[in-house]
Amino acid sequence: MDRRDLCRAALVLPLASALPVSAGAASGLTRVRPGDAAWPSVALWQKLGETLKGRLIKLETLFAPCQRSAVSAACLELGKYLSNPFFLGDQASATQVSGWFNAWKNEPSAYAIQANTHDDVAAGVRFAREHKLRLVVKGTGHSYQGTSSSQDSLLIWTRSMNRVEIIDKFVPQGCAGTVSAVPAVSAGAGAVWSDLYHAVTTKAGRYVQGGGCTDVGVAGLVQSGGFGSFSKGFGLTAAGLLEAEVVCFDGQLRVANACTNPELFWALKGGGGGSWGVVTKVVLRTHDLPKYFGYVGGKIRAKSDSAFATLVTRVMDFYADQLFNPHWGEQISLGTDRSLKLSLCSQGLSNEQVMAVWKPFFEFVRAVPEHYEEVEKLRAGAWDAQPWWDIAWNPSLRPDQRAGAPAYHAWWEGDQDQVGMTIYGYDSLWLPSRLLAKDQRKTLVDTLIAASDKHSVGLHFNKGLAGATKEVIEQARQCATNPAVLDAFALVIIASGGKPSYAGLERSVLSKARSFIEAEVETRRIDRAMALLRQLAPNGGSYVSESNYFNDNWQREFWGANYARLQSVKQLVDPEGLFFVRHGVGSEAWSEDGFTPQKA
Template sequence: MNRREVLKAALAIPFLSGVMSGGLTSALAAVGGPVSGAPRSRVRPGEPGWPSAAQWGQLKQDVGGRLLKLESPFANCTATSTTAACREALKHLKNPFYIGDQPALTQTSGWVDAWTSQPSAYAVAAESTADVVAAVNFARRHHLRLVVKGGGHSYQGTSDAPDSLLVWTRHMNAVTLHDAFVAQGCAGTQPPQPAVSLQSGAMWIDAYDAVTTHGGRYVQGGGCTTVGVAGLIQSGGFGSFSKNYGTAAAGLLEAEIVTADGIARIANACTNPDLFWGIKGGGGGSLGVVTRITLRTRELPEYFGGVFGAIKASSDEAYRALIAQAIRFYHSDLFNPHWGEQMAFDPENVLRISMVFQGLDEQQAQAAWAPFVDWVRARKEYVFVQPLKAGAVPARHFWDAEFFRQHAPGAIVDDDRDGAPRNHMLWSGDHGQVGWFLHGFKSAWMPASLLREDRQSALVDAVFACSRHKHLEFHFNKGLAGATKETIDAARDTATNPQVLDAFALALVAGYSGPAYPGMPGPGPDLAEARGDATNIGRAMDALLKVAPDAGTYVSESDYFQRDWQTAFWGANYPRLAAVKRKYDPDGLFFVHHGVGSEAWSADGFTRLR
């Protein structure tokens, strides 16, 4: 979430200068209704029906030996004695590439009073669709809790569960470029177009390295380079330049997905179109195991770039005026497809700016910000605690790790393991997320109507009130208002909450502390402090929502305890998603916390409620 440092070091580069009547109730009834022959509960280790050693052995044979019995590397750590596995894990605790390579770990270590990172009992380290099919069939036949993990970035804890079988797709990471892709069954109805196919275990840095650094084109993906490609697509997916290129899900041309019956299906606009629509933003892990995605690619602009700075106000009154000016300026000068990423509002009366741009050069970006900079400098009650600077890089180098190592090493963090792929890097501004223990996380789509002159004052009051409790961020790239009609129309044909179409930003309020995997040496997280922080997060968001009381929320960046999650995540799209779930997974094999159809199961996913 904190991408404030992205590209900041690059400035030194020489050449840079309310849903529907009855619809939701009907949907819940359809998903939660009794299913003939469906299991009432799933089986745990030691219970009758848990697979025998011989049955696990047969699965291992079926998947070419790639069945793993899991244990956390911290399982045998103590304050006075650590194993080699524990020492290795502690050494690489802030390396997201290492964590992603551990099937027993997740990128988030837990959430206070919600969940902690606990490994599955077994994992199939899938290397092919056939491996995934074998795992799905085994879980269905033996009534096992099934979990799917690619990147493992879920804040909600959906990529692990104790006593479960994990389908781990990390090793399915091939990337294939296409000059003229046509989706299966769409010949004659769709023109060939440039595209990229990615297996579901690939990370976005793998996609950007192939498509942009080496291919000279653009694919809409995620901002954090270590996020898994399939999980982002299924969540909707926003990148830094979404106001121009749309959501990642809207760029999906085709997917291969293994459904609950063990069939590997092709899903696109012409083949299984209902399933295709559900994959595009319906949430990861609810409809099946995605094994491959194909996304459209675009022409690159000449430059990508960023503008970074921070301004402190001398008083609360001055800070309120600064917030007002920032919102006016955003509306008049930045509310367009060129600009994305963040403005943040701190309790210390600091406005932090970490914006990115596309389709402009450095001089054009500086000119765009000149009126705002002049306004600040003309008033003695403000000081730039970080000078506002703009910089641009040739777009082809935006995810080029070697380029940044040479010109701006402070902007990135490398995979520090021996023999690590040279293209693997993380933005330094995302480093704090690695292994974090969440205290709370809330988001809300802010309607563009709040930018009208007659509403701006109320918005300013709400932002100021929110910032008295916690740091608040507006992620402008995660709202599509201000985008082109083509971009908005494409996003409209996805399962994502339609509120995103008329939102100027996604507002985020969160809190966290350092890694707290169970079994780690040390005192563990301060739970009292975490709960107090969670209370402040709630107060902050409540203050903001006074001007947007019906705001929806982004499924991947949302409150674990969200009460109205069906409406908040998907709005009027939920009944349609529920119908897709009922068709392709009538017995509820695929379960994730607050996923489509999860209201039919207990919170741990083991007991059917209705």
């Protein structure tokens, strides 16, 4: 199948063109805000809008229509669809979560460019660079860290660039004769995983390694590293990247792959979104689709502390002996009420095989009803993989019911509670596989139980690659993600949140006070629980997209030994520090909000 024309503008550089090199990280010039003398005049904004053919938007807060009129059509639409993540992703002023307690809140940019092409993106980049503006990049706004929201900035919004194309035989540009053609899928920067799963799996009968949340932006997940339910079987999302198109700080469109601009390509594979340029398109490898996908669910509550200790011991033994392999992913969680919740997925195992694996564990629980209660019925099974993301087949998917929405856009019921939420606290830690050794397992179990006494604890087995195939491990090793993931059997996530708190959303004073107290309590509980686990796995590392906003050791935690190389790439591809996200590579050169250079 024909790839695409990369030579349609002078923005595309010849293959031999090198990226500019600089010894500096930041330009040394303070960025401007509205009201500053250097802020672009109305005439300049109008000229930019004309260049963009009306795709420049002056933004206001998400709930501004309700402040003008509570019965307006725009306000009523907000009330109707605020719990719909695809709706939020389609709003220039919105983010998928509404903020983080004492950290950040959803605040719209001054202007947004609704980019349809990389020419639109380039115009925005050049304008921001020329006028010393804070630049923000957003696809769907699915960022817990708030990296796609910044007041007084210019937003480049790529949601409209969402074309998806199946490619039968793809060879990265500049790699002809050195690599073999492989099946792939290309996706614009605004595409979400529902778009790719529909095209690649539901329609084409293949598989692409993507994210669990169907409304997450494809380009953003790639740059974060990226995990899905079946990561132990197919690896990091970033490892599947074959090529990307990126508008760099100078407004030039560059191709990045293993043969062309390889350092930029490496940094895009897990080096964090928003730091390297504006990704406008990615091409990802596709895989043969396993015959079966499966699911195991249920919730068990122990009736005593000793029974809970036995249950946690049993499930960790069971994981180490039966589930620590490429077939299994997703999570278990331990609750403060002595509960164990199962929510796991399998790939490549038939219904009979899944049932055979889990039969001993289910029988163990049901044999002693005096010790254990099935709060949610234990269940397991496997089905044909192709309709896994088909709304008509899978009842766990909630469809986007807005008029005109793609018929295949849907989100998992289990993701509903995070839509629009205010994060109270969030932290993550990779647990090394040595903790599964028999002489270490009791210490692991005791620590998990002690942590779950402080706060519920989630073990995300698919977000650690230990137990994966050698091929998956080696491909992940070629990414910028913290190498700690290679020997981690799971990522521990401890998190909590409350109701949406978008600006202008009316909440009573009493409700706000209660939320404040609740957030303070939850934050302390999360910190105490995670402190116990960090004693178990010191320097374990943390996943950049699901991490603590207040992590003081973010360079080491997010990227480990890869950070020094990432700094060098940053100097190479963005010598002026135009692209800034808090706790992103090179952000040390700027203030917390990215407006003021910091002295070395």
